[in-house]
Amino acid sequence: MSNIIPEIVKRRTFAIISHPDAGKTTLTEKLLLYGGAIRLAGSVKARKAQKHAVSDWMEIEKQRGISVTSSVLQFDYDGFRVNILDTPGHQDFSEDTYRTLMAADSAVMLIDAAKGVEDQTKKLFQVCKQRGIPVFTFVNKLDRYGRNPFELMEEIEKVLGIRAYPMNWPIGIDGNYSGVYIREQAQIELFEHSGVHGQCALPSTKGGVDDPAFKELLGDEIHQALCDDIELLDMAGEEFDFAKVAGGELTPMFFGSAMTNFGVRLFLEDFLRLAPAPMPRESSEGLIAPDDEKFSAFVFKIQANMNPAHRDRLAFMRICSGKFERGMAVYHAQSGKSVKLAQPQQFLAQERTIIDEAYPGDIVGLFDPGIFGIGDTLCQEGFEFTFRDFPVFPPEQFARVQAKDTMKRKQFIKGMTQLTQEGAVQVFRQPDYPVESFIIGVVGSLQFEVLEYRLKHEYGVDILMNKLPYSIARWLYGPNLDVKSMKNMDNGLLIQDIKDRPVALISNEWQLRWVMERNPDIEFLIVPEDA
Ligand code: G4P
Numbered sequence: 123m124s125n126i127i128p129e130i131v132k133r134r135t136f137a138i139i140s141h142p143d144a145g146k147t148t149l150t151e152k153l154l155l156y157g158g159a160i161r162l163a164g165s166v167k168a169r170k171a172q173k174h175a176v177s178d179w180m181e182i183e184k185q186r187g188i189s190v191t192s193s194v195l196q197f198d199y200d201g202f203r204v205n206i207l208d209t210p211g212h213q214d215f216s217e218d219t220y221r222t223l224m225a226a227d228s229a230v231m232l233i234d235a236a237k238g239v240e241d242q243t244k245k246l247f248q249v250c251k252q253r254g255i256p257v258f259t260f261v262n263k264l265d266r267y268g269r270n271p272f273e274l275m276e277e278i279e280k281v282l283g284i285r286a287y288p289m290n291w292p293i294g295i296d297g298n299y300s301g302v303y304i305r306e307q308a309q310i311e312l313f314e315h316s317g318v319h320g321q322c323a324l325p326s327t328k329g330g331v332d333d334p335a336f337k338e339l340l341g342d343e344i345h346q347a348l349c350d351d352i353e354l355l356d357m358a359g360e361e362f363d364f365a366k367v368a369g370g371e372l373t374p375m376f377f378g379s380a381m382t383n384f385g386v387r388l389f390l391e392d393f394l395r396l397a398p399a400p401m402p403r404e405s406s407e408g409l410i411a412p413d414d415e416k417f418s419a420f421v422f423k424i425q426a427n428m429n430p431a432h433r434d435r436l437a438f439m440r441i442c443s444g445k446f447e448r449g450m451a452v453y454h455a456q457s458g459k460s461v462k463l464a465q466p467q468q469f470l471a472q473e474r475t476i477i478d479e480a481y482p483g484d485i486v487g488l489f490d491p492g493i494f495g496i497g498d499t500l501c502q503e504g505f506e507f508t509f510r511d512f513p514v515f516p517p518e519q520f521a522r523v524q525a526k527d528t529m530k531r532k533q534f535i536k537g538m539t540q541l542t543q544e545g546a547v548q549v550f551r552q553p554d555y556p557v558e559s560f561i562i563g564v565v566g567s568l569q570f571e572v573l574e575y576r577l578k579h580e581y582g583v584d585i586l587m588n589k590l591p592y593s594i595a596r597w598l599y600g601p602n603l604d605v606k607s608m609k610n611m612d613n614g615l616l617i618q619d620i621k622d623r624p625v626a627l628i629s630n631e632w633q634l635r636w637v638m639e640r641n642p643d644i645e646f647l648i649v650p651e652d653a
Pocket of ligand 1: 146264265
């Protein structure tokens with residue numbers, strides 16, 4: 123048996139998915155607080171407020187006070203090694219947000235109790251579903267008025283198509299809940315309202331539902347309402363079945379308030395107990411088990427210019443198997459070269475440090491001399507394979523870009539090529555367009571700004587950027603496909619991706635349906651076939 127198994131089974135690597143303002147920063151901070159990684163809550167938020175996120179490298183991040191790219195936070199709790207993949211939470215989320223999910227073994231879906239399932243949550247949930255990532259739900263902001271918990275369960279089921287299994291249930295009156303009922307233990311946990319606004323862990327008392335002391339504390343009416351709810355849940359609900367969670371059919375649902383710490387410890391402990399440790403990953407050689415002695419990892423994110431003085435790039439790799447040791451040489455499948463992994467970095471709650479060893483589930487930042495691309499495989503020499511390709515995420519916004527000064531054409535092409543390789547934007551061409559230009563596609567409009575900023579600062583190229591009135595891209599397939607004779611494309615645009623595959627840009631869903639109806643022999647795919 124491999125001696126790295128104890129290291130693997132204690133690892134929990136996950137991302138929090140949510141819509142902006144649901145409380146992701148607050149929850150992350152509270153998890154760090156309970157994990158002992160920070161002493162007082164407020165530090166992560168304070169940095170956000172001061173417009174200095176943990177990943178404070180890019181000027182644009184500072185200007186906007188947001189984290190453009192994701193970082194990783196690590197702490198130990200109760201024998202577990204926890205890796206939280208921090209996904210950009212701003213309205214302008216990007217492909218990086220999606221890609222981060224590729225490195226996660228599970229996801230926590232954070233929902234605002236008053237708002238329910240919001241747009242960005244839906245999109246991120248879909249990616250988890252497609253990739254078979256188990257999703258746990260935390261309903262936040264229970265300290266104030268929200269929707270009825272049964273209604274929220276129903277919404278999750280209806281909108282996301284997954285059954286919710288409440289692990290606990292709020293007790294009391296909406297807007298003033300006093301605790302939760304823990305279903306598995308048939309216990310009540312009541313929280314003391316501390317005046318310090320969740321800066322420290324929240325004290326609580328626990329006891330059985332039938333304990334007369336709790337009955338008295340809650341009052342007859344609330345106690346009876348709780349008993350009715352429990353009965354309803356037990357009758358109508360289903361059994362908790364972990365296979366269903368792993369299979370994406372069921373999401374364990376928790377209630378709490380990240381701000382007041384209500385239910386946070388309970389969530390953390392149950393989540394860590396139930397969430398999967400690193401799992402085998404698909405590769406060109408079949409499944410690669412995490413306890414395989416030989417090292418393997420893939421690059422899921424590239425972050426450039428963290429230090430403008432050095433123009434360095436960091437490639438973030440997720441370890442999939444074996445043990446990582448500083449200075450080890452690995453085989454980089456895409457270039458066919460051996461690469462020495464010097465100066466690996468890990469991201470703790472507050473700072474980055476050089477690390478000596480890491481295990482499956484861990485994320486390590488590597489200095490990238492410009493050879494790595496998104497999705498690249500790194501593995502121990504003699505263990506040469508590639509992990510399954512990264513998916514392409516459907517872009518939703520498009521713009522035409524060209525160099526302002528045609529004399530800068532060479533730098534422009536070079537910059538665009540490198541930024542495409544990094545996965546900063548998706549690039550397309552319009553075959554018969556007279557001027558040297560690209561069409562770029564992005565998931566969130568912030569990517570436009572990043573592209574403009576980086577072309578100017580790293581390649582010295584000012585660009586002209588014209589946004590295009592399309593919101594949908596479809597890759598076109600069909601026998602004897604002749605895109606030029608497609609019908610009803612007057613309001614759309616026919617372009618090609620970097621592999622010369624034909625793509626149609628279309629303004630909206632209604633137009634798309636219209637075009638699809640008129641071209642029944644053509645298949646319209648959301649992502650290219652081999653992605
Ligand atoms: P995000 O990262 O998902 O965007 O959300 P963030 O944690 O920044 O939280 C968004 C707002 O919601 C913040 O309020 C935060 O205090 C509040 N919030 C988070 N969790 C809870 C909760 O459990 N209960 C309540 N009532 N509010 C919560 P803000 O007014 O934007 O900022 P601040 O003035 O509190 O700093």
